């Protein structure tokens with residue numbers, strides 16, 4: 001099963017190898033403003049799902065929020081260690 005760390009490694013690899021058809025490459029190229037809008041959109045969807053939807057729907061939205069946070073991390077060049085030291 002994928003984890004936060006393994007997804008991050010996968011996205012980091014996408015940012016370097018830039019394979020055709022990668023949504024992550026597109027998201028990185030779109031810049032921080034677009035990345036931030038996606039992050040806020042997913043955060044809102046987590047909130048709404050938590051209020052109104054099933055556990056699985058909430059989990060799906062949280063996975064997308066994690067993905068969007070990782071895109072911002074990679075776009076800004078922030079490592080897992082830089083984040084984890086604050087936990």
Ligand SMILES: N=c1c2ncn([C@@H]3O[C@H](COP(=O)(O)OP(=O)(O)OP(=O)(O)O)[C@@H](O)[C@H]3O)c2ncn1[C@@H]1O[C@H](COP(=O)(O)O)[C@@H](O)[C@H]1O
Nearest residue numbers: 007010011014021022023024025041042063064065067068
């Ligand atoms: N975990 C994710 C992931 N979570 C969310 N998303 C993106 O976020 C979208 C869902 O968000 P929305 O609800 O906003 O749906 P949407 O409005 O239709 O999305 P867009 O058309 O705006 O992209 C998905 O369609 C994906 O584009 C993800 N895209 C990729 N991953 C994983 O990231 C890895 C690399 O993916 P690629 O870069 O696409 O190869 C793979 O392991 C993927 O499974």
